[in-house]
Amino acid sequence: MLADDYVHPKPGFPAPVTSETICWPEGCCVCATPATRGIEAKAEDGQTGTNVAVAAAGLALGSIAVRTGGGTTYTLRIPHCAEHDDGATLEIKSGNVPPLQIRFRSYAYQRRFLQLNPKPAKAA
């Protein structure tokens, strides 16, 4: 059993992306203090990209930017506080729509994310 507030050194707790619009739980995805900025996470052609901080003014959370041409790049902005910038990564996961999966460092945040973004019920 993991403690409710367990935070792993590296992103590891997976959550599927089930919609073009993501509902982010409140607060920083590492420590849950108020989020002041979004960190861009990119996934391209099956690789986990690097994260880039963006200004709070550019905080447009909840939507996924998709660029195509020479491969498809997905970008989304994950809420972080000023202390943290590495709370989650984005990766390609076929079978999801859109084909993405987020990995979080915080076990609590992953569970809150899964509550807000449940997997669609499978057709029987």
Ligand SMILES: [Zn+2]
């Ligand atoms: Zn934080």
